[in-house]
Amino acid sequence: MGIAIKTADQKAAAAVAFRQRAEAVAIVAKQYAGEVDRDARFPHEALQALKEARLLGMQVAVDLGGDGAGLSDIAEVCTMLGQDCASTAMIFAMHQIKTSSLVSHGCDSKWHRGFMQAICEQQLLLASATTEGGVGGDMRSSICAIEPEGDMFRLHKEANVISYGSVADAILITARRNAEASSSDQVMAVVLKGQYNLQKKLAWDTLGMRGTCSEGFKFDSLAPREQILDKPFAEIAGQSMLATAHILWGSVWFGIASDAIARARMYIRNEARKNPGTIPNGAVRLTQAVASLQRMKADILDGLRRFETAKENDEELSSVSFAIAMNNLKVNCSTAAADIVREAMLVTGINGYRNDSPYSVSRHMRDAMSAALMVNNDRIVGNVSKLMLIGRNETSLFN
Template sequence: MSVVRMIEPVPASADTPAERMRRVAKIAAQQVDAVDREGRFPADTIEVLKRERLLGVAIPVEHGGEGLGTMEIADLIVQLAQACGSSAMIYAMHQIKTSSFVSHGGASDWHLAYMRRIAAEQLLMASATTEAGIGGNLRNSICAVEVADGRFSLTKEATVISYGRHADAILATARRAPDAASSDQVMVVIPADLNRTLERTSVWDTLGMRGTCSDGFHLVAHGDAAQIFPKPFSEIAAQSMLASSHIFWGATWFGIATDAFNRAQAFVKAAARKQADGSLPPGALRLAEAAALLQEMKGHLAAAIHRFDAAKGNDDALSSIGFTAEINALKVAASEKAGAIVRLAMQINGIVGYKNGTPFSVGRHLRDVSSAPVMISNDRILSNTATLLLMSRFDTSLRG
């Protein structure tokens, strides 16, 4: 059951999503140190996200949302990530799961109705794709759904369910049936207010991203078979989830790196004002190096968003080797560049960047982005891309 208390939504206003997110980010920034230090769920930030009606913004207008596109959602994530990495990652993962409803929910009356509930009630979605025995390989499952007389049952040993105890619903993957192959998967929506039990099996005590509260759980669920998405998970992953994941994760890491860069820039500007002879202060060249990396990261992220938007509605394009390789490259590059930018900020700011509680502190940023290369291992992604490249040629056209 979600611990986020029910609140009354604010009246509809002319405020843009960015203006509403600015209010959320202000609350997130006030609590980020406590969230990180205590490893607690950022409940107040999520409450304000709900009150500002930002959880359903991707849902089409005709179903109660605002119909925001990929770029607009990514910009909101970047904005929140500059205040709190954990809060932004929660928001990003929610939007990733929402994208499955937006892209595939229309094929089923049950999922269409639930998508409308997400918008109307501002429900928070979580994901259970990892499992004991398979690690981060989300395209394989050990557990299976069992369907009989229009009902399903599922038991899953989920090594990680980010903010699972706080979500209003969990979207879990499993084999289509007990005799199905490990890659023959489905995804099922498991609301907190229906037949579901979560028994915690591990505690999220980590270096960074501590507020995501990504504990492990023994998940048991029963329900209407209509809660299972009609489309195979392989198609959901290829047509919406893969690109949304890497884009929205990349936006989170870009936002964290941007805030670290801004702190380094402020430090160098303060040092420059003390240079009586007008010379460049120590760290200025490293700042330029960080700016170049940040611009590369921004350009790669924007290009991937444009490519994804251009391919939407074309299942062949979304499932193509070239598109998959490009989206995989985004994840690897963004995760590595974010870490490099934050490390440069630490080098520029020196001891006041290393210390906690200064205007130039970047220790939390460094710990948060350290999760990026292992959040689905870069080695696993590169291995998958290498296999794809054995079957294709690299596209050298600058037009994409």
Template sequence: MNTVSAHVVPDLNTRLTDVIDATEAHVAPTDHHAVFPVEALAALRSTGLLGLLVPTAHGGLGGRVRDLVTATQGLGRADMSVAMVFAMHCQQTAALVRYADPRLAAALLPRVASGELYLASVTTEAGKGGHLTTAHTRLAGSGSLLDIDRFAPVVTGGTHADGFLVTMRAPGDATEHEVSLVYAGREQLKIQEAGDWQPMGMRASHSVPLRLTGRVPAHQIVGPPGRFHEIAAEVFGPLAHIGWSAAWLGTAAGALSRVLRMLRSPAGRERFDVTSELLLTRLSRSRQRLDAVHALLQQALAAVESGADLSRPPRQLLLNSLKITASEQCLAAVDDLVEAVGLRHGYLKDSPTRLELAVRDLRSASLNYHNDRLHLADGRLALRDQGVTFA
């Protein structure tokens, strides 16, 4: 992938700390009211982290996918909603970097780098869920202008986005698998909220349903018309699974860290017997799950950074396995912690461990491009790899 670079991101940890501080200060109210974390987005803009994957030639930080993983894990320790918002924005950025028309890239990437342009993804559609490589709604128009009329039941951060990457069926007689990716700026669209957002977890992602209508120039199609499946295979899929898994791992690791700090504090030592075999066993299981996810994430990251063909079955299986495993094991790790520390610090909202929030947020992970769908795909891929080779 072209996001790989030898460039070292300047002051990544300092930039990240500023965003984490802004995030931590508003975790409780954004979750309680199910509102978008505008303070965290402002910090992502001001620190330049929105431009993490934008090449330095366009004014960005020139970061690698590995930097995305580092930043997303760090944000996940503070708030999984913010981590997911950030990871999905970077996924959109990577698609523009690799596939945008030169005119479009020149117009958009400096704005992303400066923090002016936060990107949202519009891939869900009524009747197909989040399935990436099909579309029911068709782009209209021909020649130099294209008309967009698109409803999406879930658009993460959409009401605060400055631009959108939208999947739609290509114009003409295209089939549902001939999907185009088109960029539309907020100024080019009429945006209508079509419902409310009151979920169990991931409340601060503010993933409301939206209807987008407008007209854009034809050069705002990203990549070859009707061939979004190539972008999905090379950018959208890999960065989704890696970015999401980093967010989930960060969330679970943050929960474990807060539990350990509580147990080692003077008050914790009075309340808990840290020599208890049951407590130690549950802590061990939680840590073991996270180490396993971390190892799989690093393996998948190495495969992506290698520049190898990601469409090969062993690599697709690895990336899908990462998503499935991370979504299940990070939730299980936090559940281990709930059992370890009990009702007061595992189940109640006012505990400094924030385990209750972590459980609610992580319960969404298996549903985010459903694991059942990935298992079906992996079964077909396994049949194509009779030698059982590994990426």
């Protein structure tokens, strides 16, 4: 498959176009964000706006009906949406993470190429079922297994989290390759709505990210075997999913933190107008919080750079140092987001604490608190500490 190389001017023009399309979605997302949060309901209006802006297929190759968007374009949309409705932003990010698995590993399959065309034509929403009850939240371990039946397969999974599963048009699900396979010998399959049945087991009444509707289900399906991706899930996770997830999640969290800082800045400016010639209480803390936001941005941009470089070198993409960098990106960004929002609340004081104030960062704080739990930071740090024993030391700014 030929890949069209875009010039710098073409990339810049495409980025502007994506921003314009995303701005229309952000307006809708902002309008309903409070209601989505209050009622813990799915942001149907924002999803419809995403479909009308034709952003669900933006990552898919042009010859399959998409825009061929790069990860930086998608990350920017995540940040824009994160400033207005974190749940909408996270749903969009999770959809794009699943799409990345298809774009990176499904182009040699006729069925998966056809499915990517359908994503673009019908603006299908993809969900993920990569976690399972009984494995302690470890995505790289499965109890359930593929059960072949001729040209079909059955799959039964106790999925303790399928974000927006009842709304999705398809679910990308992991399982052991077969009943004899080890827990880490996994595959990923695309299962379409109508090929599976969901029986709700766990509700979603949470502190934040309430609109993602990340309920738990018993998943039962019967689908054609051609819908199973050829590559082992270990390769899919390591070569595309890990980095894409941590970059896009970080971009959502950056959007949350950025809007919290914007509200704190607005508060300080208004205080300064009331008392000309004086520096308001909180101005120094705001300066420090802005510096933290800038460091968070630099971490995400470095992650994007490292991933784009690594994609040109399979050895680097599978290296210990790259895995450490991507895992540290997630830990750093998730920690920074909550810290920055907390600083914004200290700047704004009771006005930021209130729910009925234009300076309120209450929802920002609750949404940001989820960041450290989306693959628990303690689990990630534990895994990284093992990699440290075999990883190489960073000795260059550019390599």
